[in-house]
Amino acid sequence: MNKRFELHFLKKQKEKSTQTNIITNEHEVYLKGVKATKRRIVITRILILVIFIALWQIAASLKWIDPFLTSSPIRVIKSFVSLYEDGSLFKHISITCYETIVGFSLGTILGTVVAIILWWYPLVSKILDPYLVVLNSLPKVALAPIIIFWIGNGMPAIIVIALLISVVTTIISVLTGFNEIDKEKIMLMNTFRASKVQILRYLIFPYSIPILISALKINVGLSWVGVIMGEFLVAKNGLGFLIVYGGQVAQLDMVMMSIVILSIIAFIMYEMVAFAEKRLVKEKN
């Protein structure tokens, strides 16, 4: 009896495995196709970068272009090494990163707080609407000289410029998000006799997390603009300073190097926010 059962079981198992095998064969081809496409995309991406760098170097070495004006990958690396050796490179990088992170964090937090206040008092929001529109369309870097006068020639001024650039867009996008919530959902909360704080806590906030994160994503980019602009004007430390200084002393290698570093860090920071978004959205679903 036992044996028969065992035999039956084995037979079933075999059936099952052949069945899954049939699916797997077809599925494997499909999966392979997907993987191959992915690999091709990554390889092409890397190739473009390698070819660009190689062409740049070759053109400079063969004097097709003037390396004094365009620099070259080798010159960039040399400049990187010399700055690294005198120890100032990481100081500049960390200062710029610090200013950017503080700038966009404060911009996002402050913008969200203001958006909450405006949501809380719809009349205030209506009154201030045209002013927000003007502030939004005004290029905030135009205010930079004034801010440097008010706050002083230093890091706080740079952070304030970065903050100013991101705060208005944050207010507008977060407030729009708040107001897009289905009116019936608010009415549902009203039938529970929820207070405004409770509506905010249980409905508006969780609903707005994706909006907040997309605001954060935009703010990272905007803060870079503010920080570099501020460093151009204040010019003491940071990658923006290196760019301006390199331009003034005709050291284009230094300028190019700073731009390369800037692109790499900006990319990393964006990816970090995107990663956080993925995690949070995943949790939600």
Place this chain on the structure above:
Amino acid sequence: MNYHSIKGETQALNDVNFEVNDGDFISILGPSGCGKSTLLNIMNGLLEPSNGYVLYKGEDIKDNLDKIGYMFQKDHLFEWNTVWENVILGLKIKKQLNNESKERVNELLDTYGLLRFKNHYPSELSGGMRQRVALIRTLALKPEILFLDEPFSALDYQSRLLVCDDVYKIIKTEKKTAIMVTHDIAEAISISQKVIVLSKRPSNVKIEIPIDFGNDDLTPFEKRKNPQFSVYFNTLWKELDQGNE
């Protein structure tokens, strides 16, 4: 009830007067735009009528707002919360979340086949299950009267019939009084004991028609197949038709 806008004043409701008995399921039927939702919002105390009053057991409804539960057209479940977090939302807001109420909610989930899905997210449920979760969220607060605002119109026809049976069964088992607003004649007949027909704006109560199939145990779906169904349908159709002229 008069509505004010810059363009002027609109009278939504004129003379609407009716009574609902304990345990009744009544429907308010009217052509679209006749002020049904306005009426519902007055009855649940979210809107203040220009004139008149709503009484609950002889007292002003405003002193009895906890006796009211509300069910919307859409389920309005919060996608970022699990089924459990959704059904206890009202309790949490009213600060009534304790062992006794938790147990009650658990029992409700169990009775209506949702206990297994306690930790699922709404996006993983079918439309009918979502509507049941929404109803349990309302029932968790132990209301005596339920207001249903076209509760099935967001569903496709097939699930509408199924959910209609479901909701009817739940409301009858829990012995709640229910007032449903709808523009769907068949739905009104199949689910309620009395249909109140409103005229077009400014609305009056046109006629009250008691619905009786002679057997209280029929489900809404079975009532639809009953020969008397079409008789009621024709009567109501005529009443509504005139309201549209």
